[in-house]
Amino acid sequence: MLGVNGLKVVVNGKEENVAAGTTVAGLVAARGLRPDTVIIEYNYGIVKKAEWDGIVLKENDRVEILRFVGGG
């Protein structure tokens, strides 16, 4: 259900509802992720950790939360 103050965003390819005013930093923190272990792509652009606090999510924003894993 979309609340009055909620909005729809796409996180890692899945639609999610978040409260209005949620920032990228808040999105990361809400998942219990340590900021130094993840990489954020916001609407197909790379955003540095210093910018996360200042980005307030808007309807239909696309956020990718990524990290390095083992690979060859």
Place this chain on the structure above:
Amino acid sequence: MKDLLKIGGKEITSRLFLGTGKFSSNRLIPDCVKASGAQVVTVALRRVDLEFEEENIASYVPGECILMPNTSGARNAREAVRIARLARAAGCGDWVKIEVIADNRYLLPDNYETVKATEILAGEGFVVLPYMSPDLMVAKKLAEAGAAAVMPLGSPIGSNRGLKTRELIRILIEEIPLPIIVDAGLGRPSEAAEAMEMGAAAVLVNTAIATADNPVAMARAFGLAVEAGRLAYLSGPGEVREYARASSPLTGFLRE
């Protein structure tokens, strides 16, 4: 005599590059890096799985290593470029292994898209090491596109089948003025040694080490094999002959 491999302005002493996938525990990775002597270590970039808490692989790679993110998961040049840019922005440095794969059974790379991605990323200042199916004309195009090295496969990724593309790799070594790094498929240290004896500049090994019963010991075995193969190459192996040639003098026999 110092025998350094120079790529992207860096001088590398170890010609064994190590992949970090498929280890039963990430805790094995620092020990395998140490045992193998590897300086160049690959990682991949993936979406965080919120259901399954994973660790940050980079924290298991010793700080003195060159971290080389791959673009695995990319199905075309555009996706590979996106992954490479993200990895660099995340502080991974300028090195990138281009891996563009749209074939799920044999995981063979798309050479055409790989050339396109190489051109774009080299133009953006990346040190580009493209993984490719060994083909002379493609290797020439990769060199023209600004690749720092060319990484032909020995056999399909993770197959441990060895140096099945030997002859094509031999031609690349002969004709391409860039380091040729055999990537994928090497399953035994002897196969890594053979690639090095042929004149490969380095090899990249992951599955054969990560899935061995004792990965740390296997990492050391590959390190030794790569060193032995390189030394043999530099030593100029003797001629191969059809018939026997006695090693002992053919005179002064103690005969009746």
